[in-house]
Amino acid sequence: MFKIQISKQIELKACRDGFGEALLELGKRNKDVVVVSADLAESTRCLEFGKKYAERFFEVGVAEQNMAGVAAGLALEGKIPFMCSFGVFSPARNWDQIRISICYNKANVLAAAKFEGPVYIRFAREKSPIMTLPKTKFKIGNAEVFKEGDDVTIIACGSMVYEALLAAKELKKEKIQAEVINCHTIKPIDAKTIIRSAKKTNRVVTIEEHQVNGGLGSAVAEVLAQNYPVPMKIIGMPDKFGESGTGKELLDKYGLNYLNIIKEIKKLI
Amino acid sequence: MKSNLTQLKKMANTLRQDVIKMLVEAGSGHSAGSLGMADIFSALYFKVLNHKPKKPNWANRDRLILSCGHIVPIRYAAMARSGYFPVKELKTLRKLGSRLQGHPSYVDMPALESSSGPLGQGVSVAVGKALAGKMNRKKYFVYCITSDGEHDEGQTWEAIMTAAKYKLDNLIFILDRNKIQIDGYTKDIMPLESLKAKYEAFNWFVLEIDGNDIEKVLKATEIAKRVKDQPKVIIAHTIPGKGVSFMENKWEWHGRAPSKDEAEKALKELQRAL
Numbered sequence: 001m002f003k004i005q006i007s008k009q010i011e012l013k014a015c016r017d018g019f020g021e022a023l024l025e026l027g028k029r030n031k032d033v034v035v036v037s038a039d040l041a042e043s044t045r046c047l048e049f050g051k052k053y054a055e056r057f058f059e060v061g062v063a064e065q066n067m068a069g070v071a072a073g074l075a076l077e078g079k080i081p082f083m084c085s086f087g088v089f090s091p092a093r094n095w096d097q098i099r100i101s102i103c104y105n106k107a108n109v110l111a112a113a114k115f116e117g118p119v120y121i122r123f124a125r126e127k128s129p130i131m132t133l134p135k136t137k138f139k140i141g142n143a144e145v146f147k148e149g150d151d152v153t154i155i156a157c158g159s160m161v162y163e164a165l166l167a168a169k170e171l172k173k174e175k176i177q178a179e180v181i182n183c184h185t186i187k188p189i190d191a192k193t194i195i196r197s198a199k200k201t202n203r204v205v206t207i208e209e210h211q212v213n214g215g216l217g218s219a220v221a222e223v224l225a226q227n228y229p230v231p232m233k234i235i236g237m238p239d240k241f242g243e244s245g246t247g248k249e250l251l252d253k254y255g256l257n258y259l260n261i262i263k264e265i266k267k268l269i
Numbered sequence: 270m271k272s273n274l275t276q277l278k279k280m281a282n283t284l285r286q287d288v289i290k291m292l293v294e295a296g297s298g299h300s301a302g303s304l305g306m307a308d309i310f311s312a313l314y315f316k317v318l319n320h321k322p323k324k325p326n327w328a329n330r331d332r333l334i335l336s337c338g339h340i341v342p343i344r345y346a347a348m349a350r351s352g353y354f355p356v357k358e359l360k361t362l363r364k365l366g367s368r369l370q371g372h373p374s375y376v377d378m379p380a381l382e383s384s385s386g387p388l389g390q391g392v393s394v395a396v397g398k399a400l401a402g403k404m405n406r407k408k409y410f411v412y413c414i415t416s417d418g419e420h421d422e423g424q425t426w427e428a429i430m431t432a433a434k435y436k437l438d439n440l441i442f443i444l445d446r447n448k449i450q451i452d453g454y455t456k457d458i459m460p461l462e463s464l465k466a467k468y469e470a471f472n473w474f475v476l477e478i479d480g481n482d483i484e485k486v487l488k489a490t491e492i493a494k495r496v497k498d499q500p501k502v503i504i505a506h507t508i509p510g511k512g513v514s515f516m517e518n519k520w521e522w523h524g525r526a527p528s529k530d531e532a533e534k535a536l537k538e539l540q541r542a543l
Contacts, residue, residue, distance in 0.1 A: 039421065039452050039459075047452075061421030061459030062388050062450065089387060243374075245365035253365070 004131050004146050006165050011130045015123035015158075020045025023082060027053050034074055036060060036083045038067045044084035064089045068097035068109075075107035075117070082110050087122060124209060126247040128159040143190035145197070149177035152265050153197040153204045157183050157216050160207040166258035171265065178265065186216055191223045198230045203268045205233045207261055209251075212236040233264045272315045277483050279543065280350065281311035285512045286539050287346035287359055293532035295363035298371065301509035301522040302340040302416065305447045305481070309505060312486040313412065314347040322352035325380035331409050332382050332398050336391025337416035337445065338372045339524070344381070345369050353380055389422030391415065392442070396432050399440035399500075410494060411440045418450030421459045426471075432500035433472040441493045442473075442502040445480065447509040449520035468502050480505025512539055 026033045027049050034056040041047040041059065050057035060067050064085055071081040083090060091098050098118075102109045108117035119140075137144055146161065147168050156164040161182045168178040179197050183190065183206075198204055204224065206217035217234030224230060237254055251257055255264075272280065284307045292298040313333065314320075320330045335344055342362060349356045361367035368377035372386035382398070385391040395413035402409055419425055432440050446464065448455050455461055468475045474496045478485040486505070493501040509523070510516025513535040516527075527535055 037452075039418070039450055041452050043451070059452075059458055062418055063421045063423060063459070065423060093387060243365070244363040244367065244369075244371040249365045 004136055004165070005133060006131060006162070006169060010162075012127035013130050014125065014127045016043075016045045016125065019121070019123055020048055023049045024052060027056065030080065031056075032078060033080045033082070034058065036067050036071045036074070036081050038062055038064050038083075038085050038089065040085050040089075043086070046082065046084040064093040065097045068094040069101045071109045072097070072101035072105055072107040075102070075109045076105060080108055080117075091120070122158070124159040126159070129162045131162050131165065138184070141185050141188050141190060143181050143183040143185070143193040145179060145193065146182050147178070147180040149179035149201065151177045151201055151203070152269060153179045153181060153194075153201045154261060154265070155181045155183050155194065155197075155204060155206045155216065155220055157186065157208050159209050160256060163256070163258040164207060164261060167261035167265070170258065170262055176265070176269065183216060183220070186219050189219045189223060191227065194220055194223050195227050198224055198228050202230050203232075203265075204230055205235065205261060205264050205268065207235040207256065209256055210236050211239060213239055231268050233268060235260060235264060274484060274487075277311045277315055278308075280315055281307040281483065282512070282539055282543055283350060284311055284343060284346040286536055287350070287356075288342045289513070289527060289532050289535045289539070291342050291346065291359050291362045292526040293529060294360050295371075296526060297363060298342055298526045299339045299524050300513075300516055300526060301449060301519070302337065302445065302447060303343040304513060304516065305507040305509040305511045306340055306343050306414070306445055307346075307511065308481045308483050309414075309443060309445075309486055309507070310343050310347040312483050312490070314351045316487060317490045318412070319409070322348070325353060329407060329409055332395070332402075332411045334383055334385070334391045334395040334398065334411065334413040335373055335381070336385055336395065336413055337388065337419055338385030338391065340414075340416075340445075341371075341373045341381075344373070348380065388416070388419040389424035389428075392419070392425050392428040393431075395440060395442075396428050396435075396437065399432065399437040400435060402439050403435070403437070409439070411437075413440070413442050414445065415442055416445045416450075417447065417455050417461055417464070418458070420444075420461050420464065421450075429468070429471050429473065429500075436498045437500045438497050440500045441490065442500070443480075444502055444504045445507055446504050447507045449509050449518075449523050451520075451523045453520050464504055468504075472499065474499040474501045475504065476501070477504040478506070480507035481511055512542065514538060 035046045035049050036058045039062045067083050071083040074081040102118050110119050154164040164180045168180050171178050206220050208216040212234045285304050288303045318331045321327045349359050362369045363371045373381040375384040383394045395411050399411040465475050476489045478489045489503045508517050516522040
């Protein structure tokens, strides 16, 4: 069992803040770590890196395609570039440059040190509960079983993992034992852990702060459909554009919360 | 609809107050650019544009594309004050279910002509609309508001070349040269000068004016409309945050909304200026 915490008074922190801190630490440990920014250094929290390591920080302006190409060139010459932007711009805007300049070149862009890139990391902007502890395991490519159970599997990523844990806690009161998997790596997906859990529970619900097409749920479905098909529900944005509203309002509107997980599980059981 | 200079100046002040009230109510949004462009929006909606607010899909209307979509609060204010929708609706900015989305949403409000937000895209859409205007032998002008920071994007220059190739003299860019963007001054993030020489090298007709001087805005649009066989750009030097002293020329206000106290202070200052 992995050590995690769940409580009413849990501390909240934005993932991007943690990223900024980690980037500073990486910069200290490895002189090859560089940052390419497209006018979002403050928002993506790479600003502190830029202040501390000005000679390793490149600001290209609002130019995401250029950013991806510059990062590729840096990587091909042995640097470890992190390119920092919003998902709506990167990869939305520089998809072709990511595909050809970075991936087709196997350029080590946005890679965590000691892992061969390229790597894409996605964070939520809003604060989310710090559920992990220093001893919580984390390895790229390994899905972690945060809670074991026999009746249903909930597979979540990012900010939705905590909602999955809350759902499992509520379901326990009704004698439904949910297994909760933190599937933080979407690709390469941990098929072994997913199949093992599906064989045990025979029902899978996935939840992600993302479109239902082409995300975590789809990746899990690809694994299960070919190996061990079970009834499934994919919770996420139902192929819709975003809209204005508070984070909480929008999460509730699209059922990205533990109450909706419970509702969907009851339909499956 | 058509107003005199004094009325336009007064309207610009009203629009600024609207923007402050909208942003504080929303709790987020872009203050500096919205305030800096109030004079131009007053001139456009109350004098320059050939439009019918009660008939937003009138076929011969001038098209206005807001390529730098983040300053849409000032456009909403100008639209409400000119009769597109009730002024009281301004308070719904960024609220769940509102058609006043934080960034322009065409499906929610077709009078915006196009959705925008990610920079460099509206300029191409404006080129397309100008091409269609020529093909359909329509007399309308396409006005495109673009920001200086937006010229970091390669797509902006692709659009600029296309407009010159097709000699789109029905296309007028108004370039908000406020010298700031989200993370700092444009000269620090990505130097742009000389914008005038660049546009001229790309075969555009260029005017450079004080964008907070309504009289100059009116004159520039009159001249620009008359120039033939070339697309036109009015480089409008504006003061970001104009009218609210503690916001003026501060890039930190690019993407920030005022707090309640700051809004109160800002509104007092704007009311005193009347």
